[in-house]
Amino acid sequence: MENMDLESKSVHRDFVLPVDSEDKATKFRVYSVSAPHMRAFHLSWISFFACFVSTFAAPPLVPIIRDNLDLTATDIGNAGIAAVSGAVFGRIAMGIACDLFGSRLASSALILLTAPAVFLTSIANSAVSFLLVRFFTGFSLATFVSTQFWMSSMFSAKVVGTANGIAGGWGNLGGGATQLIMPLVFSLIHKIGATPFTAWRIAFFIPALFQALSAYAVFFFGQDMPDGDYAKLHKSGEKHKDNISDVLYHAVTNYRGWILALTYGYCFGVELTVDNIIAQYFFDRFNVNLHTAGIIAASFGLANLFSRPGGGTLSDIMAKRFGMRGRLWALWIMQTLGGLLCVLLGKVESLSGSIAVMLVFSVFCQAACGLTFGVVPFVSRRSLGIISGMTGGGGNIGAVLTQVIFFRGTRYSTETGITYMGIMIICCTLPIMFIYFPQWGGMFYGPSSKGLTEEDYYMKEWSLKEKENGFHQSSMKFAGNSTSERGKKVESAPTPIDGTPNT
């Protein structure tokens, strides 16, 4: 099974963390940087963070940029839409690229290819060039998929939710941190002596360099899987290469993936929209200065430190007691409450009230993101990468839609747009009620009376011929492990055929 001429990365080496049979870590120790597991975690969240910083570096400086480039409200809105639309397809493509090339190469390549867009932002001189640089910079948000994929390769089922939630949440932090960093860098450069219209340009070199350096770090210090990189594993036959068109088919024909793509657009998509508009909103409506607007806007994104991971953890806690039905209810409740708070945010007239409502809103909105990815891993086993990519892409579509409808030009004032966005969140969260797993149930219905099992559900993705060839084995293992999604109440669950105990 092993190649004898392997370099130092041998299959039987000792890992610092305890591992399972696939060498995936079974424990998550956030303070460790041990290779390969925790190192992969830190590399992936930091590089994703850098991409978020770059993508949302412009919004806090828009009050300066709009004067330098003579932008209209429509130009600004279009650029904001462009920033989040590239990643719609980028995320789906990244899912496929990770499958083919591994997270390390796919993400470092994308990050390095989008770094020039950030460097070139400093020489933008018109509405068109501004839109183009924001568009190309936004592609870097596809690293979300490689982050989640990398974590799923490195961490076992028990901790993958935590790893995914923290990696995703801490990466999203970049959207908040940038609202603090950019005004700070700008004012430093301005104090040193540059005029405002030059200072913002120089400021963009900071996120650009950070992004490029993180790509180098991923390339040199990262590793695709616990046992080595893809190229090596494919050669040795340890990893079976699945058929891309089959994987695509099973992703696209699963209606649950589409519903989650829609609803993710109204938690994560809304988060992206708010990242784009909130600094300018506080600057213009409440007359705070650039620095203060940045701090307020930052606190929205900074809640990601605990709120998204918290959502993931809440999903796991609900699942222990109520199974998948609990995950779905928690997601619907949290996201709908987020929508109500969004409606309220547009209506509040005072500065302190707005800040307070915004902070509570951020917690619910981001928790809903974490809760969504508590359900996603169970929608499909064979097509997990593409379902994740579709959901992620759907998030960006939501951002595009809300900005096109409510925040472009001067049709609605920003506060009215925010309220209407809240109403749209509530409406577009309702489809969660239609998600039904025959083996576990949905929000309003229990599991099917026909007694369908997890295996029945996951084996539907494999043809008879594929089963004869044994390609379905990992799905079988997963089916066995996922009986915990029935919740505590069901005692006499039919056991999996191969009788393997839950790992």
Added chain:
Amino acid sequence: VFSCFEITAYGALFSSLHQTLILNSSTSQGQVLQAGEGQVTITWSLNKNYPTGTDSNYKIVKVKLCYAPMSQLDRGWRKSNDNLNKDKTCQFNVVTKPYKPLNNNFTWTIEKDVPSASYFIRAYVYDYVGEVVAFGQTTDSHKKTNLFQITAITGRHVAINVCAACFSAFSVISLIGFYLVEKRKGKSLRR
């Protein structure tokens, strides 16, 4: 402190102000000036047609650069509002001077952070407690006449252009380098 809050919260209405100052600028209709270089000379005096004693409570004059309506289109952050606390028409301070009925003038070099737009000049007069009591402006009441243009600086410098281009090129070249390294690694595994 409280009286300050009272006044600012109250907010004078522009429509309630009398245009008692006559304001003139050296610019002509449609003239284009460069930010950072161009100069505007402004003169103002009290309009003699108003009864004597009108200016008894005038203390300070603040002269400002204001956006013309065409530069406010689709730009909500420059919107005019009758409530002067919410009004965003005049965002740049030219000069603040004590009030004198005659012989006021000032030559202003346009600052480097002024955006490209159409402008006029307006002066607000404040009384002893800091409340706005009067104004004067270089254009008519519809803000259509005697407007001038300012062209902003680009903010770009050769150094920035060069650095941006170099770093971008380096990112792409290093990526190609990585790709070649990986390919070579793949080849050596196959042997």
